[in-house]
Amino acid sequence: MNAPVPTHVLPQFELRPAPEAMLSALKASFGARFTTAAAVREQHGRDESPYPTTPPEVVVFCESTEEVAAVVRLASEHSIPVIPYGTGSSLEGHLLAVQGGISVDVSGMTGIVRLNPEDLTVTVQAGVTREQLNREIRDTGLFFPIDPGANASLGGMAATRASGTNAVRYGTMRENVLGLTVVTASGEVIHTGTRARKSSAGYDLTRLFVGSEGTLGVITEVTLKLYPLPEAVSAAICHFADIAAAVNTTIQIIQLGVPIARCELLDVNAVRAVNAQSKLGLRESPMLLMEFHGSPASVREQAETVQSVATEMGGEDFEWASTPEERTRLWTARHKAYFAGMQTNPGCRSVTTDTCVPISRLAEIIDASVADADATGLPYYIVGHVGDGNFHLAYLVKDGDAGERALAEAMSERMVRRAIALEGTCTGEHGIGLHKMGFLVEEAGEGAVAMMRAVKRALDPKNIMNPGKIFAW
Ligand SMILES: Cc1cc2nc3c(=O)[nH]c(=O)nc-3n(C[C@H](O)[C@H](O)[C@H](O)COP(=O)(O)OP(=O)(O)OC[C@H]3O[C@@H](n4cnc5c(N)ncnc54)[C@H](O)[C@@H]3O)c2cc1C
Numbered sequence: 001m002n003a004p005v006p007t008h009v010l011p012q013f014e015l016r017p018a019p020e021a022m023l024s025a026l027k028a029s030f031g032a033r034f035t036t037a038a039a040v041r042e043q044h045g046r047d048e049s050p051y052p053t054t055p056p057e058v059v060v061f062c063e064s065t066e067e068v069a070a071v072v073r074l075a076s077e078h079s080i081p082v083i084p085y086g087t088g089s090s091l092e093g094h095l096l097a098v099q100g101g102i103s104v105d106v107s108g109m110t111g112i113v114r115l116n117p118e119d120l121t122v123t124v125q126a127g128v129t130r131e132q133l134n135r136e137i138r139d140t141g142l143f144f145p146i147d148p149g150a151n152a153s154l155g156g157m158a159a160t161r162a163s164g165t166n167a168v169r170y171g172t173m174r175e176n177v178l179g180l181t182v183v184t185a186s187g188e189v190i191h192t193g194t195r196a197r198k199s200s201a202g203y204d205l206t207r208l209f210v211g212s213e214g215t216l217g218v219i220t221e222v223t224l225k226l227y228p229l230p231e232a233v234s235a236a237i238c239h240f241a242d243i244a245a246a247v248n249t250t251i252q253i254i255q256l257g258v259p260i261a262r263c264e265l266l267d268v269n270a271v272r273a274v275n276a277q278s279k280l281g282l283r284e285s286p287m288l289l290m291e292f293h294g295s296p297a298s299v300r301e302q303a304e305t306v307q308s309v310a311t312e313m314g315g316e317d318f319e320w321a322s323t324p325e326e327r328t329r330l331w332t333a334r335h336k337a338y339f340a341g342m343q344t345n346p347g348c349r350s351v352t353t354d355t356c357v358p359i360s361r362l363a364e365i366i367d368a369s370v371a372d373a374d375a376t377g378l379p380y381y382i383v384g385h386v387g388d389g390n391f392h393l394a395y396l397v398k399d400g401d402a403g404e405r406a407l408a409e410a411m412s413e414r415m416v417r418r419a420i421a422l423e424g425t426c427t428g429e430h431g432i433g434l435h436k437m438g439f440l441v442e443e444a445g446e447g448a449v450a451m452m453r454a455v456k457r458a459l460d461p462k463n464i465m466n467p468g469k470i471f472a473w
Contacts, residue, residue, distance in 0.1 A: 010051050010093075011434065013468050015100040018057055018080045025074060026060060026102075033061040033108075044085055044103040048338075049093040049435055050349040050397070050405065056083055056097035061105045065181055065189055065220040071104055072218060072464075073187030079462045082185075084214040086156025087129065089148075091352055092433025094160070094213055098468040104218055106155055112136055113221055121178060121195050123223040126155025133224075142226040145170040148429070149335045155219045160431040161211030165334070168254075168387030169261040169293065170227065172429065177210050181221035185460035195223060208455070213431050214466035216459050230261075230293035234303060235327045238315040243267055243286040243370060243382070247363045249306075249313040250288065250386045254359045256309070258302050262291035263387030267370075269344075270337050270381040277340035278333040283317055288386075289334055291327070334383070341381045341394055348379075348396040351408040354436075355419035356390035356428025365422055369393055369415045376407055390428035417442075432470045440471055 027034045035041075036058050045055030062068045075082045081101025088095060097103065109125035110132065116122070117140040124133060131151045133144050148157060148164035156162075158180065163172035170176065179193025192205040209216060240246040243265070250263055266274070267286050275282055288310070292302045307318055321327045333340075342350055357365050366382075373380045373393060384391025393415065395408035416426040416439050426432075426439040441449050449471050456463075456473075463473050 010054065010096070011098065011437075011468065013098045016079065016081055017100060018102070019078055022074055022078050022080065023058060026058065026071065029070065030060050030067075033063075035059050041103075043088070044083075044095065044105065045097050047088055047090045047093065047095045048350075049091055049433065050351055051093045051096055051434065054096035054098055056081075056103040057100045059085075059103045059105055061108050063108050065183065068104060068106065068183045068218050068220050069187045069189055071102060072183050072185065075102055075464055076186050076462060079464060081464050081467050082218065083466050084155070084159065084218045086127065086153030086159070087151065089150035089152045090156065090160060090433065091354075091430045092427070092435040094431060094433035094466070094469060096434060098434070101464070101467075106218070106220065107153060109155075109220065115140070116195065117142055117226075119195060120226045120228075121223060122226055123179075123221055124154055125221055126158075126219050127153050129153055130157065137226065140226075141229050143229050144176075144224055144226055146173055146176055149338070154222045154224065158210050158219055158222050159212060159214050161429070163385070163388070163390075163429045165262045165264055165331075165385060167385060167429075168263055169259055173210055174207060176225045177206055177222060178225060179223040180206055180209055180219050182209055182217040182219055184217045185462070185465050189220075193223065197225075211431065213433065213469055215456060215469055216465055218465075232296040232299040233291065233293055233327065234299050235289070235291045235321040235330055236303065236306070237282070237287055237289050237317075237319050237321070237330065238307075238310045239283050239285045239287045239317045240313070240315055241285065244363060244367060245313045245315065246286045246288050247366050247386060249310045249315060251359055251362055252309045252313070253306055254387055256305065258305050259294070260290055260302060260306065260387060261293040262289070263385070264289040264334055265382065265384040265386040265391060266334070266337065267382035269379070270341060270383050273340040273344050273381060274333040274337050277336060277343060278329075280329070280333050288315075289330060337381070337383045338394070342396065344381075345379055345396040347399055349399050349405075351395045351397055351405065351412055352430075353393045353412050353415050354390070354427045354430045355415055355424055356388060357419050357422045357424030359389045361422040361424065362386060362389050362391075365415070365418050365424070366391065368418055369411075372411050372414060376411060378404060378408055378411075385428070388428065389424065434469060437469075437471060
């Protein structure tokens with residue numbers, strides 16, 4: 001039975017302490033790359049979620065697949081938890097070491113293993129970040145589009161099935177990972193997928209590990225699709241009198257089939273926050289921030305269609321940003337919106353929602369959620385990858401204020417239930433972690449969760465891989 005987990009309470013599990021002999025063996029192999037220093041353990045036992053820090057017993061910095069396999073073999077022998085660690089930017093309590101164990105930090109695995117521009121593919125070690133990858137391949141005229149805002153690791157992005165601002169055109173990690181090298185829970189090294197664009201060969205293990213949140217194995221290499229840098233890129237902002245007009249504009253753009261690359265919503269609170277932080281001087285009203293990729297003619301055509309839809313919906317002050325500098329300024333501000341929002345209430349923590357619904361139901365869920373949030377009086381802001389039907393309403397609660405936290409979590413729960421009722425999901429891109437565990441059965445059903453549990457038990461019979469996450473063991 002998978003009992004719902006109250007989302008604002010850290011579930012309690014029994015610790016599984018590592019035997020002294022095992023720690024000594026790890027220390028002998030890793031030297032300075034093995035640490036039990038409190039500050040490092042604490043850094044590895046928290047993420048951007050509002051849960052209290054829950055540190056692992058030890059952190060090991062791995063530099064190769066073989067090193068990861070050696071650590072996992074030892075952990076398996078002693079049934080000690082292993083928590084893979086990329087850059088720590090996840091938001092749902094994914095990294096909390098609820099049973100102690102070893103944090104396997106792969107951020108030092110930063111090699112580009114194989115670049116094949118002629119096939120538009122690249123294989124990277126799991127610790128390569130998306131910004132590093134795009135810097136290193138710039139001369140090929142190609143790029144990797146998945147952009148979760150944070151400069152996350154590609155291993156972590158695969159593990160959380162991340163997406164972000166470009167997904168409306170290029171898809172998510174699900175569509176862009178061709179293959180993986182994985183250290184399984186027994187410490188065996190396996191390869192999934194190939195460099196071919198498609199395959200009908202057996203079960204799709206690549207997609208099983210994409211989104212597995214470190215609960216099935218440690219990803220050590222990722223083979224990705226790349227894309228030609230677009231010939232022309234143009235960004236635009238458009239302001240609206242109310243959030244409903246901005247959302248209805250988005251719905252029409254998507255329903256018309258405009259191949260827009262990015263379509264982001266900022267509510268008035270988010271615009272105020274980015275103005276205060278990045279001195280943008282934007283008009284303080286709900287706005288869409290959009291980007292178009294393609295040939296100059298196609299970009300022009302897309303932009304004209306979008307502008308006419310926006311105007312019909314009452315959009316005003318349509319502004320273009322065609323120079324790379326202007327575009328960078330706007331997108332940097334968008335990427336900083338999370339921290340800009342937090343800065344409006346110093347000392348607060350954010351309880352962030354991540355619902356995603358079919359595009360035709362987006363206006364409905366945003367309207368109801370805004371009314372709910374306004375009624376409680378808690379400060380909040382909204383940013384959203386609305387072109388995908390995905391948005392984040394971040395409630396800002398006083399750190400340590402259990403009453404505010406419970407209020408925000410109750411609103412978050414109501415929003416998730418609305419999304420599920422509209423045939424959507426509790427998480428469009430952040431993943432389940434600890435925070436959304438209570439919703440998985442509601443969304444997927446008992447039968448589907450029982451099948452997930454059967455897969456977990458078959459692949460990780462000792463429950464050592466990131467235990468306590470996604471669903472109850
Ligand atoms: C400001 C901000 C904005 C964000 N915006 C977005 C967004 O727009 N879209 C989006 O999708 N996400 C977003 N995120 C969330 C976050 O960036 C993603 O979840 C990201 O994919 C996490 O990558 P990471 O390298 O930081 O992984 P970590 O946080 O280190 O780990 C995340 C999970 O993956 C597992 N993991 C990490 N590396 C591996 C590995 N090599 N093998 C197996 N498991 C592994 C961990 O055990 C953990 O369960 C945002 C976060 C922040 C702070």
